Amino acid sequence: MIKKDWHKDIIYQIYPKSFLDTSGNGYGDINGIIQKLDYFTDLGVNCLWLSPVFESPMKDNGYDVSDYLKIDSRFGTNKDMYKLIDEAKSKGIKIMLDLVVNHTSDQHKWFQEALKGKANKYRDYYIWRDDKNEIESIFLGDAWEYDELSKQYYFHLFAKEQPDLNWENIDMRNDIYNMMNFWIDKGVSGFRMDVIEFLGKQPDQLITADGPNLHNYIYEMNRSTFGIRDCITVGESWSATNETAKLYTDPSRNELSMIFRFDHITTFWDEKLGKWNPRKFDLVKFKEILFDRQQKEKQKYWNTLFWGNHDLPRSSSYYIKDEYLDIGSKMMFGITSFMSGTPFIFQGEEIGMSNLPLSPEEYKDIEAVNALSMLQEEGYDKSLAIEMVNKISRDNSRTPMQWANVKNAGFSKVEPWTKINNKFAEINVSNQENKQESVLNFYKQIIKLRKEYIDLILYGDFEPLYINDKELFAYKRHDDENEIKIFANFSPDVKKISFDINQDDIIINNYKTNFFSYKLQPYQIIIVKEKT
Known part of the structure; x- marks a missing residue:
């Protein structure tokens, strides 16, 4: 590394x-x-x-x-x-x-120009088709919106007010790069790249994420903007796996600094209803995903x-x-x-x-509004649907x-x-x-x-501990000079443990009381610095 x-x-x-x-x-x-x-x-x-x-x-x-x-x-x-x-x-x-840069507002001047007709320069900045296909919006419902004036549909993976940009258009890409360089020139140190996996979409082939030209576009973006300006970049990709994460972040590929992966979250989503009806949390599975990232991708994945x-x-x-x-x-x-x-x-x-x-009247997030309707259409009564939305809604984090x-x-x-x-x-x-x-x-x-x-x-080296324990989250970090162990009880119950810990070696404890008697209290974490 x-x-x-x-x-x-x-x-x-x-x-x-x-x-x-x-x-x-x-x-x-x-x-x-x-x-x-x-x-x-x-x-x-x-x-x-x-x-x-x-x-x-x-x-x-x-x-x-x-x-x-x-x-x-x-x-x-x-x-x-x-x-x-x-x-x-x-x-x-x-x-x-x-x-x-996957999409703009429908109020953006590019889209407003695109609406003026098929001959307009900005028409091809977006994705238009005479007929729609079965792709659905991430915000639920149809991913195509009909334009009465031109008798065509435009593509939107999110809300209809968020038309997708056509990344196959070189003029559009250059306008995006010029905009990025404007902000870099003003002194920003980097970018978080929203839903980066969709830039290479090919709707006609029913491809939305991880299209065949995705990494060519990101490489071009890197070489045209932040890659030659020493910026930090982090891409958001809900579809990223061990292998595709390395495509984004291997330094030799000149794409991004790092990538947000969500498989530790999505692995618990329901096959039909997705995040709105998550399966029971499984700490063993959760640890498997996080520990795997720490070990196998260490050399080429940040x-x-x-x-x-x-x-x-x-x-x-x-x-x-x-x-x-x-x-x-x-x-x-x-x-x-x-x-x-x-x-x-x-x-x-x-x-x-x-x-x-x-309450539904207080929802600010369009996704929550749509999800409530969807759940009721699926047969959930309104009170249960509200409970399901309230547990997962993005409104929670935006207060x-x-x-x-x-x-x-x-x-x-x-x-x-x-x-x-x-x-x-x-x-x-x-x-x-x-x-x-x-x-x-x-x-x-x-x-x-x-x-x-x-x-x-x-x-330093990473060594998972108690991998199959359903309540204990533990691992060890060590190099030639130091060794630190982390022990956390990821449960609301007292957890009996089988290892001996010297009280004097504990450098972090989220409880006021000392650790003793081979027990971790509910959600207790202790960090132990071994003497070398």
Whole structure:
């Protein structure tokens, strides 16, 4: 493995719409991020990934871009963004933008021009057909929308307001590359690439993900933009496997720095209803996937280490029993922080934010609205369908950041764009900053320790322990100088263990009490530094 400086980065994902409102419009904004830069340096992160802040009608919360070169007025101005980039840099913090180039908004000038007729230059920037086929939208329903004026259908893998770009068009690709270079010139340090696996789609062959030209496009993008500018890139691919992940990230291929893989999540999805009816969690299977990434792909595959993001429910609520959310949040971050790869923290995870059940009228996410209808059509009664959606909905992770036990959790002085989690009085940054045993301070402790043993963690040997244990998550990291063992009880029950641990060797414990009597408490994690 060729060592890179960015391997040491710890990346924090900001969902700007819900971070901090300083303008009084109910939406988080760029000035709110600037105001909190010291919060990130204190936490120990050195790179901020911003979910989309470009101009958008917000049909899909910013993932429907109408102008890639203009900051949406809800979030501020281009000058605000330039200021953020500069001030973050002065504090040693990189800025990574979320780049959505599989599709645009139907309000983008390219699509508005395309609607004018088949002879328009921009018509071929999108995918048009005289007849549609059976491909369905990821947001449910038909993936083709009829245009009455031209008597043709345009293709949209997501909402009908998000027409897919035609990556076979070289002019379109060059316009995308010019846009990326614009932002690199302004000082951004990299991009998170939204649904990257769809760029090579060939709808006529019923191919959506991993099309035959996908990696040619990414290579071309690399050589035309970030690859020659020393940027960090991470692609999102829900279809990525061991083999395809290496295609994206093998340094010799000149594509991406790393890739988000989701097979540790999707392996538990229902064959018919997908994520809306997940199968029972199996820790042995879960460990098998994560441990496999640590070993076999070590030389050519750089891991992303994450529990949640804006497309997933709150990870603590998904994996941990409600009465143990605080202690379980600590355990989860401890488990992945000593694995090789780049840790990603999603906004609010560092204080243990949890799911918020909503009524259908409160749904903001188009996917949740569509899923509720779909589940009822499948025969689920409305109350059960609501329960199923509330457990998985992306709305859970997009509630406003909880800064303090004040009105609107300190997020805004006016009514926010979406509902505040009703646990904000107890779960907020202000409460946790001065409490030694808080989730926030545990995160700081773990990050500090990770930095202390960074070479061991990034490049040392990885040895899984207790692979077939249904409750214990354990592994060992070692190199010529150090050995660290991680033991975590991934269950709400006391776990008896068979190994002897010297109390003096424990460097991390998410419980106040000492570890003893060969027992791990519910969701307890201990990290042991062996003397060498």
